[in-house]
Amino acid sequence: MKSEIENLPFYRVLCEAIENVQAESLSVFTSLESEDDLHNMSIQRLGLDSVQIFELVGNIEDLFSITLSDAQVFECKTLGELRSLCEENGVC
Numbered sequence: 001m002k003s004e005i006e007n008l009p010f011y012r013v014l015c016e017a018i019e020n021v022q023a024e025s026l027s028v029f030t031s032l033e034s035e036d037d038l039h040n041m042s043i044q045r046l047g048l049d050s051v052q053i054f055e056l057v058g059n060i061e062d063l064f065s066i067t068l069s070d071a072q073v074f075e076c077k078t079l080g081e082l083r084s085l086c087e088e089n090g091v092c
């Protein structure tokens with residue numbers, strides 16, 4: 001199942017964005033078994049502080065060539081909600 005997740009565009013962009021901020025946070029992905037696990041994962045599990053979350057969002061914006069509202073980003077509690085926000089901006 002892991003290879004299925006690794007093929008998701010959002011997963012690849014998320015990994016690249018996280019690696020640019022705090023590579024150690026990628027270890028939380030080892031427990032993922034499905035796309036649902038990815039989408040239900042709490043953003044807090046990444047272990048990022050608010051500055052690092054801004055960096056993560058900046059990297060996602062750069063990789064997808066989009067702009068996300070800071071207020072909307074901080075309303076996101078899960079990676080699935082963050083993905084939905086990206087989808088609202090025409091990507092993923």
